Amino acid sequence: MISKRIIIVLTFQDGVLFRTKQFHPDYRYTDNFVGNKDVDEIVLIDVSKNKSNRVLFYKAIQRIAKSCFVPIVVGGHINSFDEINKLQDLGADRILVNSIIHTNEKLVLKITNYFGSQFVIGGIDCFLDNEKYKIFINHGKTQVKISIKDCLKQFKKCKIGEVLVQSIERDGSLRGFDNKLNNFVKKNTNIPVIACGGAGNWDHFIDAFKRSKVDGLCTNNIYHYSEKSLRLIKNTLLKKKIHVRPE
Amino acid sequence: MIAIVNHGLGNFRSVISAIEYLNKDVVITNKSEVIKKSSKIIIPGVGSFKYAMQNLKKLNLIDTLNEQVLVKKKPVLGICLGCQLLLNYSEENKNIKGLGWINGEVKKFKNIKKLPSTHVGWNEVLRENDPIFKNLPKKFFMYFNHSYFPVIKEKNCGLGNTIYSNKFVSIFKKENIYGIQPHPEKSQKFGIIFLENFVKNDI
Numbered sequence: 001m002i003s004k005r006i007i008i009v010l011t012f013q014d015g016v017l018f019r020t021k022q023f024h025p026d027y028r029y030t031d032n033f034v035g036n037k038d039v040d041e042i043v044l045i046d047v048s049k050n051k052s053n054r055v056l057f058y059k060a061i062q063r064i065a066k067s068c069f070v071p072i073v074v075g076g077h078i079n080s081f082d083e084i085n086k087l088q089d090l091g092a093d094r095i096l097v098n099s100i101i102h103t104n105e106k107l108v109l110k111i112t113n114y115f116g117s118q119f120v121i122g123g124i125d126c127f128l129d130n131e132k133y134k135i136f137i138n139h140g141k142t143q144v145k146i147s148i149k150d151c152l153k154q155f156k157k158c159k160i161g162e163v164l165v166q167s168i169e170r171d172g173s174l175r176g177f178d179n180k181l182n183n184f185v186k187k188n189t190n191i192p193v194i195a196c197g198g199a200g201n202w203d204h205f206i207d208a209f210k211r212s213k214v215d216g217l218c219t220n221n222i223y224h225y226s227e228k229s230l231r232l233i234k235n236t237l238l239k240k241k242i243h244v245r246p247e
Numbered sequence: 248m249i250a251i252v253n254h255g256l257g258n259f260r261s262v263i264s265a266i267e268y269l270n271k272d273v274v275i276t277n278k279s280e281v282i283k284k285s286s287k288i289i290i291p292g293v294g295s296f297k298y299a300m301q302n303l304k305k306l307n308l309i310d311t312l313n314e315q316v317l318v319k320k321k322p323v324l325g326i327c328l329g330c331q332l333l334l335n336y337s338e339e340n341k342n343i344k345g346l347g348w349i350n351g352e353v354k355k356f357k358n359i360k361k362l363p364s365t366h367v368g369w370n371e372v373l374r375e376n377d378p379i380f381k382n383l384p385k386k387f388f389m390y391f392n393h394s395y396f397p398v399i400k401e402k403n404c405g406l407g408n409t410i411y412s413n414k415f416v417s418i419f420k421k422e423n424i425y426g427i428q429p430h431p432e433k434s435q436k437f438g439i440i441f442l443e444n445f446v447k448n449d450i
Contacts, residue, residue, distance in 0.1 A: 002362070002370045002411060003388070037435055040369055040390075066264055071390055071433045091260045093293075093433060094392070115256065115294040116328070118365050118392045161365045161394065192363040215368060245369040245388045247436075 003245045004209055004237075005040040005216030006230065009196055011047045012076075015056020019220050020047065021172030023125075023140035038230035039070055040245060043096060043164070043218065046076030047139050058090055065091020073121060076139070079104070084111065098123035099137040101151075101158055102144050108158040117161035121194075124151055126181060127168040133181065140168050152189045163189060164218070167197035174200025177208040177217065186213045194218060202233040209242045248272040249446055250285030252312070254302040256294035256328065258432075265432035265439060271446045279311040287446060288312070288321055291432075292328030296337040296353060296395070299328055300345065309346070316348060320423045324445050330419075330426030331397055339395060349421045351399040359412035365394045372407040372417050372429065378450045379406070379418075379425060379441065387437040389429035391417075397428060423450075 011020050018025035025047070044064065046057040054077065065072055074087045075096025084095060101108055101122055112120050125140055126133045126148070135144050135151055146154070155163065165185045167178040175198055182195040196218035199205065205217055237244045251262055253275050266273040266289075274281060282288060290312075292299055303309055315321045325333045334345045337353035345353075356364055369388045374380050396415045399405055407418030409428070417428040425445065431438035444450070 002366065002368050002391075005368050065260060067268075069265060069268075069433060069435050069439060071392070071430070072261075088258060089260055091258075091264065093258045093261055093430070113295060114298055116394070118367060118394055119293055162363075162367060190364050192365055192367050215363065247388070 001243055002215075003040075003243045005194065006038070006205070006234070006244065007041045007043060007194060007196075007216050007218040008039050009043040009045065009218045009220040011045045011220060012057050012060055014048050014053040015060050017060070018047075019172060023047070023168055023171055026172050036230060037247070038234055040216070041071045041073065042068060043073040043075065045074075045096065048077070051077055058086070061087065061090040061092065075121070075123065079107070081107075081110065084115070094119050094121060096121045096123055096164060098125065101154060101160070102137055102146070105154070105158055108160070112159035112161070117159045117191075120160050121162045121164050122155045122158070122160035123164045123166060124148065124185065125166045125168055128178070128181070136168065148185060149188055152185070155189065155191070160191065162191055163193045165193060165195050170198030171196075173198055174221070176200060176204040177212070179208055179212045182208070182214050183212045192216070196220070202229075202236065205233060206237060206240060206242070209237065210240070248274060248285050249287050249289060250282045251275045252282065252288060252290045252303075252308065253277045254290075254292070254299050254306065254308070256299045256302070257291040258293050258430075259291060261430075262289060262291045262326065262432045265442055266446060268439065269443050269446060277306045277308065279308060282308070282311055282315060285321070288315065288323040290323065290325045290329035290332060292326065292332060294328055295339065296328065296331060296345070297340040297343045299332060300343050303332075312346065316424060322423045322445070322450055323425065325424075325426040326432070327393060327428060327430055330428055331395060333424060333426050334397060334399075337395060348424050349399065349404060349419065349426070350401040351397055353395045354398050355395050356411070362412050365392070366396070366411045367392045370409050370411065370429070372409050374407045374418065375405070377406050377420060378448055379420070379444050381444050381448065382440050383437060389417075389431065389434040389438060391429045393428060397426065
């Protein structure tokens with residue numbers, strides 16, 4: 001049986017690793033946990049404002065990829081075929097795209113036709129405002145006037161293979177996942193859904209796996225990265241009959 | 248030396264990193280002479296069956312690969328899309344033939360009810376006995392990421408089974424030819440052990 005994934009999301013500004021709060025750099029980290037055997041997947045996102053220091057992000061991917069034997073997803077500032085080839089050369093196994101789904105549908109289709117649907121994760125960044133979800137691109141900077149349902153239809157049209165749904169207002173808030181949002185996305189698509197935003201402690205994972213049907217949950221909280229901590233939560237999840245990879 | 252065949256569609260860097268971690272000489276190549284000099288061949292792959300086969304044809308590598316694998320019996324390992332290329336054809340595009348070294352075809356996951364249409368994540372492989380599984384438990388987790396899967400039509404070729412809605416053959420073998428649907432280079436210790444058995448042992 002396919003297991004539920006626990007995924008680490010790492011955000012970089014000008015090649016430096018930060019934890020974010022509402023999508024803004026908040027707290028600086030080092031990346032000495034990459035060899036962690038219990039992580040199921042790692043997502044690296046370049047959140048730099050512009051591409052002038054992109055080479056520093058490339059170096060970070062290369063450094064991490066060298067000793068990482070779980071899948072690496074790379075996202076942020078992806079807007080050409082050449083860029084994808086470059087990222088693969090550095091060690092990316094999959095890519096995460098967001099803005100181009102709304103601005104360059106043809107390119108996304110070209111990518112999924114060539115590299116396959118499974119290669120491309122599509123991001124939906126949501127901000128809850130007056131009980132309504134607004135969708136943003138450009139790392140939370142630009143709103144796109146589209147509903148979640150229509151956004152998922154666009155994903156289908158572009159043959160995207162997986163959804164990463166992020167809650168912007170919960171990012172760095174440590175108050176738990178938005179189960180309502182994540183369930184809504186899960187119900188309206190037949191591709192796998194992974195969710196990010198709000199993880200503050202391991203109970204939030206138990207709660208989210210129990211109350212939503214998502215395929216994986218992400219965290220970018222450093223306190224979750226220690227070998228011992230991940231081992232413990234996986235053991236707890238297994239005891240609660242949530243199917244995760246034991247080793 | 249291990250030759251990794253570069254047909255343009257794959258996470259080649261990840262495969263190289265894993266082989267280098269095992270301290271084995273490895274080269275990524277799209278040249279016949281280099282493949283001829285190698286001791287073993289790995290064909291990775293991520294993406295479209297059609298484009299990968301077209302690229303192999305354009306690079307004039309098909310005759311070399313046929314000779315090295317079918318005549319010289321050099322050990323070869325196909326990973327993910329690479330394992331699908333070893334079969335006759337894919338449902339993705341029936342007009343494009345695969346390498347056809349093992350009788351089989353590639354099908355798309357359909358009518359899988361409650362499960363997502365892409366099989367992505369960590370799932371179990373239940374294995375048979377074979378030298379490629381030395382030091383591996385009877386059942387182990389590997390990382391999968393695919394929406395097409397291999398259907399093997401030859402007898403006694405299946406080495407490992409995985410369940411995603413239905414059971415399918417996730418690892419197979421015929422003589423010197425191995426195919427693996429999940430990504431051993433991205434499957435932590437069990438994947439590394441699997442690759443170690445392929446690159447270091449006499450198989």
